[in-house]
Amino acid sequence: MGQRKKAAVLSVLLVIGSIVSLAMNGIQAGLDFTGGVQVEVGYEQTADLEKIRSQLSDAGFSPVVQHYGAETEVIIRMQENAQVLPIDPLTEKPKTVNDYVEETLRADGDALEIKQFQVIGSVIGEELRDDGGIGMLAALAIVMIYVAIRFQLKFSLGAVAALIHDVVIVLGFFSVFKLEFDLTVLAAVLAVIGYSLNDTIVVSDRIRENFRLLRKASPVDVINESLTQTLGRTLITSLTTLLVLAALYFVGGEMIHNFSIALIVGVLVGTYSSIYVAANILLAMHIDREDLMPTQKEGELVDDLP
Template sequence: MSEQRIINFMGRRKLAAAFSIAFLVAAIASLAINGLKFGLDFTGGTQIEVGYEQPANLDTIRKQLDNAGFEKAVVVHFGSETDVLVRMQRGFTPGLGDEVMEALSREAEGEIELRRVEFVGPQVGEELRDDGGLGMLFALAVVMLYVAMRFQYKFSIGAVAALAHDVILVLGFFSIIGMDFDLTVLAAVLAVIGYSLNDTIVVSDRIRENFRKLRGMTSLEVINVSLTQTLSRTLITSFTTLLVLLALFFFGGEMIHGFSTALLVGVLVGTYSSIYVAANVLLALNIDKEDLMQPIKEGEELDEMP
């Protein structure tokens, strides 16, 4: 081995476990008490697209809608600054588009155009919510099967524990701050599963390799060596990903604000879990080199004898 300084990650595993458990309890408690604030995609409602001649001021539009009785309407830019999308959690009624246009036309600079009015039924939203939940569970099941086949079942338990940890914390974050949970956020949660899995696979592959190479070390030492060797790759990947997500968060607009927020939280907790959660579970399951030794084929011992 080289003279690389080995970081004692697992020396703090109990503190990390307590940290994770505390945040998981807070997230689960918030999900149980407050639940998620589902957006229009899941609850059903009406969305109206309006075109302006001049760049639209979203704060002014929100005040106009509030004064007209359309409370808690979500107003975002849709593409350019002259295109506005209004979303409200209320059923479609004949003339709703005209009522909104009348409210917006009173103080509008220039003419405005009603481009489309769409209604999303609550039944469709409920189906999307159920299908999304089943999609996440299916993804976790496939991941567990894949990691068990590629590595060993103890690695699959660690990988799924890390992924479940990340998903619960992201969902708990949205529950605690009361941010809308829509289809873009669900897509981000699924992306977090893929990102976290990729990081965990890299770490697991190095742990398996070192268990076969570093025969004189304990399991804790082998995992510390493996985490140290993959640390630079993990940090560089996370840092470059965060740069892109920060750009989306600050300049991407309201339409993808929830998406970028979920990914920002997911990348941070995913980086943490690939180091402390997955490896911590491996130690808790008493992983050792015998679990990863390649089976000796029949007759191989005779061939190796002088």
Template sequence: MNSEKIINFMGRRYLAVVFSAVMLAVSVGALAVKGLNFGLDFTGGTLIEMHYPETADLEAIRTQLRDQGYPSAIVANFGSDQDVVIRIQADGEKVGDQVAAVLVESYASEGEVIRKRTEYVGSQIGDEFANDGGLGMLFALAVVMVYVALRFQFKFSVGAVVALVHDVTIVLGMFALFQLDFDLTVLAAVLAVIGYSLNDTIVVFDRVRENFRVIRKAEPIEVINISLTQTLERTLMTSFTTLLVLSALFFVGGELIHNFALSLLVGIVVGTYSSIYVAANILLTMNITKEDLMQIEKEGEDQESLMP
């Protein structure tokens, strides 16, 4: 590869370390001081679905609920502009009955409003969701570390896991800093960010391993710069097309998936950054060399010798 075309990514690695350290410090500080603003799925509460005879005025419904003492109620369309789902962080059958009665009465002169369903999530179930979600995230990181260590080498697995922890911490920190609702959809988005970031990192690691075998006289920093440059176009195109879809969900997807789309938007941007400046940086910090990959190279040669 022509050296004039190689981007010196790792020449800016110390700036990247400072930038990541600042983002992580803010995120950890927000999580420690403010904590996550857990939504209905974790804290317990009531979900009510109402059907209106014509297009429902969501803002008017929010105003009515605020007047009744539910300022944090989430109101959104569900399936059609005549169906409305309401989430309130207060559990009990009386809450559902009171809210439904207020909405039915306020619309009585214009048509019949029908309550289609009411669901309750107890605080104990919410605690189980939180514990299971946290354990699921830790299990995912552990499996990633084992997988990358087996496929590549231990230093690669450390780089991959550090990058994933970096991404997850920043996404969670953003939700804590701005006190956005953290529910099961956001938890699912965080796990999706882990998968996306890992995929991006694996692509980079594959090229790094390949170039360590092919480019025999280059220093590790040169090999990594070449590898990142070669995968940059693929990384940017994948991120760009994914961001287009998520932007559509964020702006027109409705209130129920607003935070889901937001967490993925932030996660994709941070994940793309970490694949370049965190995972690869860890490899240099741990002094990755060609000798670290010698065993993997021999296995590849053995496989090639078996081919006809």
């Protein structure tokens, strides 16, 4: 806790930087939220991703092309743009996106199979985006109620402040580096909320216990001792989690790269916030052992805390 003021300045700078980036650059929403076309293609030979991107770009699309499982399996995501569709000379009507994409990919004689063609409407994308935002807010509200009931309102405010701190910084990271934000990343953000909350509750439980045991210690000393006692557990948990996430990132395939990145950033920030942010909020609200004493009813004697 001797470094809490420096940590507070760092947190404020990171949050402000994230908010500024989100306001100026926004988030590069994926097709799950914006709507568009998703095509799964199977090739007989190893697929050349650069060639596929070039073919679709020349046809007027702006594709995102990735391997999907094996090197012969490809998933293509792109916005549906009716303006690029040529006229079919037989029907004298614009070709469908499905036909035009398949025709473009077969133009060089490549042997391939369109395994799945999915069009995600913009209305559905907006609903997914809104539902995801509501789900995140609901998670924070439930966390606040749970911590308030289990501990005390000041602990609840500190925990929620730490969670908001983590979520904003993860979103800011994706905004600064212009990484695609889709449903898998949203799931990662919600997982970060759960991970960070778990650490915060462990620390809060130790703080409550030490307030009752260390009667003559100041709040700063109590919190400092509590954090020191839980620091080893926090760091070991974070390290083992990061090892798994690193494995997911390097060998899990391109489809879950952004999911892994969101969790890696979230675990790092969540570990930091469980040590500094929540505890700093408690000290800023002048937490004391009286806040954790049971309420005395009129005419009732309350035994001294052990």
